[in-house]
Amino acid sequence: MRYTFGGDEHVFVEVDEAMSLDAFFRSLSITNAVRDSRIRGVTEICPANASFQIRFDPDLIAPDDLLGELRRLEGAGAGGGELRTRIIEMPVYYGDPWTHETLMRFRERHQDPTATDLAYTARINGYPDVPALVAAHAGSPWFVSMVGFVAGLPFLYQMVEPERQIQAPKYLRPRTDTPKLTIGHGGCFGAIYSVRGAGGYQMFGITPMPIYDPAQTISYLREFMIFFRPGDIVKFRPIGREAYDAAVAEVEAGRFCPLIREVDFSLPAFQADPAGTNAALLGVLHG
Template identity: 65%
Template sequence: MTTTTSTRYTLGGDEHLFVELSESMSLDAFFRGLLITNELSARSLAGVTEICPANASFQVRFDPDVLDVRRLQAVLEEIESRIGDRESTLDTRIVEIPVYYQDPWTHETLMRFRERHQDPSSTDIEYAARINGYADVDSFIEAHSGTPWFVSMVGFVAGLPFMYQMVERDKQIQVPKYLTPRTDTPKQTVGYGGSFSCIYSVRGAGGYQMFGVTPVPIYDPEHKSDHLSEFAIFFKPGDIVTYRPIDRAEYDEILAAVERNDYTLRTAPVTFSLAEFEADPAGYPARMLEALDED
């Protein structure tokens, strides 16, 4: 496929067009992709059957009997040319996720798989704190929970969100995945791999470092929880997440409320501006979080 921009278009069989906006992840590339896919969805273009945004790319499934791929690419190029990232905003929501860091369940699991880890002599969070230059685990938890995260994509496993930290590039937490993936990860584990945080929506295999667990379900095909009553998957690309550290007592309290269907996630609508973030990457996210107290 040819293109008049740095964006790369690649066919994936007869029904998919893969669009790569950048070879590396950045808030700029993610934001641009989200704006493009949102606009494509809003246009309800005949022949487009599915739109899947990702970290610095997206994929569009289309019916070739209805929509010629050259027409689809032309539309995407036209949308991208009209989007001025630094003048655009995104209407989204902030979600507060309580996290019990250094919980006993992920600790038991990570100890079972130490031979697959880069540093078998320490825990996952101790290793992450050390290689990122933090004095201790408490300082690392403060950095991990102290700034919000963008949900850049949801997938691989149903309901699993990938989140990118809203900080300057040189302040990004970086942690490699396990040398060899585990065959077990507790449900609702807060994990980390590369520059991405995630929450394991179900129990299963995984290779991300394990820092803690949340008592709040984020995926439920039975729709038992209020926040999952209409759709089994809670997160969607563009959501902004803030982690709130909790202790064992509060974890148990929230878990009991979830089981009674008496727990409400703290959420608030917010408008995100990439220009304002880039102008003040430390102060702007903090001001956005104030929306949780106002809602």
């Protein structure tokens, strides 16, 4: 691990040069240990994909003393690899009209102006058609490696063997518009756009399930405005227009309730048997 100071109030820690489930898990484990240790002077903890950053008050803890505390906690990231977390089912309307209209407005910025984002991603990943890509995208769980860049936006890592991961480049030039709650994909990462705005990820669909509500009026976001947290596991569920409209109506009426289950995740067990671990996770979700 590599430590560097960022000004007078931050320590940046690089866990690994490569992004992987191991790196995500180690970053999450160490930042959880920092939180649980309640180190005097630590004011913010921000885990990322293969790194993390700590903000501290130098009037309460000297930089070198904080560095010593962090080094002491390094072993937390190399422990048993066990995590108590949540698995969440998220409905997705793949190939929806709103992301389709948007992607058509920005075809000159895309690698293949003649194809939709779904069709392009299916082709470069060797899938015979869009339904096969959708089945692969929705068929396995996704691990939330970090939340941020835009408030409430989760980055997700597909929980399959590396050779089976969906890969897709970002747009040649970023769009100036992306619909709110778009399901996107760039590199090996998925993302859910928490708000409308610029973006460069391939657009696969849209979810009716809000994940960010600064007003905290949505029923399941009243305690905290941001839904996702690092370590969450997400399972996408394909839906059509009728189910999408019904879910939007449920959200507006305050009756929408995401399907969430508490679950134990073991990194060693997943690495030994990804398919078996995923089947067990989905069994908890629908058991």
